[in-house]
Amino acid sequence: MGVDVPAWPHFLFRVFEPLSCFGGYIFPLLDLNKFIVDSTPNIPPPETIHPSSVVLAGQLGNIYAVLGLLSFLIHHNTNDPKVFRNYILAYVFSDINHLYATYRGVGWDTFVDPWAWQNLLTWGNIGMTVFMLVNRILFLLGVFGNAKTSETHRKRS
Structure with missing residues (x-):
């Protein structure tokens, strides 16, 4: 079921991405304070977490x-390749905004220096988001091949 896509985008968008989103969901549930503090590396953690930060992180x-x-x-x-592509396009928009929000929080020097990304959350917020953004753009440009209506769907039509 679903749109046929080449192996690499299939793995990234159908397997890796839902699992990584689950990680983004579970991390604040397991340790909300660490999730908040790790969002801005290289900045001393506050003595107390503001309630609005707790709400926003949740x-x-x-x-x-x-x-x-x-x-x-x-x-x-x-089964529609256009829906699949448009969903990827929406994620491109989301990635750009996610990166901008992270940049605003960590500042330019940290944003562009992978050695300053001192925790998994920052690697996800910057490194993994850039990685996924590049792969989404390459997919939309057809570099990995094109999405097609699945054979199963074509046979039923």
């Missing part, structure tokens, strides 16, 4: 859960 975790679920459902259930 809401962000919820957004990751929704994105992971949508990613799984759309990528595994749509």
